């Protein structure tokens with residue numbers, strides 16, 4: 483069964499989409515030597531803006547309504563999800579479901595009026611849970627049914643936190659939303675960790691903020707992602723950073739190149755594989 487990781491933070495501009503895109507691409511590259519479901523990753527973009535989709539399959543954010551994620555969320559009964567799956571343009575084992583901006587905005591408006599509105603993504607994904615090793619869900623920067631659907635479909639949550647005071651102080655409402663989702667839908671839902679993003683080592687408060695995060699969430703803070711032009715350029719080139727700054731010759735399973743963000747997101751990929759107990763097929767311990 484797939485491990486489903488939702489990237490959540492109700493604040494915008496904290497690196498959710500960057501993290502979702504690079505985690506999904508990084509897992510796909512890292513698992514390239516595996517077979518069957520073991521090498522397949524699905525990226526789901528719940529943000530009507532569709533920025534995560536642009537990196538996985540450019541143009542995929544303007545699909546016809548009936549072939550888009552919005553149809554899965556609002557149609558009763560929902561259409562079958564299998565024919566909607568598309569393969570990514572940079573990584574054939576990175577799948578996505580096309581989106582439609584206007585229909586997603588409409589879906590966010592409609593969902594509160596529908597039955598079982600919080601659990602619709604979870605139900606739509608259940609037929610393909612054994613087809614993937616990881617499903618990564620990017621969420622919009624707002625509280626509401628789209629975010630709740632992302633949380634209710636998840637087994638784990640990663641919370642990117644911008645390394646500034648503002649970033650650290652705004653997490654209480656998200657915690658309340660997560661607690662509600664756990665109470666009503668998934669008691670085993672767990673926060674995999676907090677990911678400090680947009681770090682600037684030369685700013686004096688950065689170390690203080692990282693220490694504060696460690697104090698509040700002991701053992702739950704990933705190695706930080708620093709501010710890097712490569713991440714911004716990769717984003718505007720509609721690529722993940724591993725595709726944008728590849729190594730000179732990529733070995734199977736290799737992620738890092740000389741570009742620092744490839745090393746930092748590669749570390750996140752390794753941490754996620756280990757925290758979710760991914761079993762590699764050549765692991766001598768199994």
Ligand SMILES: Nc1ncnc2c1ncn2[C@@H]1O[C@H](COP(=O)(O)OP(=O)(O)O)[C@@H](O)[C@H]1O
Pocket residue numbers: 493494495496497498499500501533623679680681707708709710711713714715717718
């Ligand atoms: N570590 C980083 N270094 C430089 N730019 C970044 C970094 N992380 C994100 N960005 C840029 O910041 C902006 C917001 O990031 P994004 O991932 O879209 O945040 P969110 O999805 O939380 O709104 C984007 O333009 C993105 O390219």
Ligand SMILES: [Mg+2]
Pocket residue numbers: 498499500529533621622623
């Ligand atoms: Mg985003």
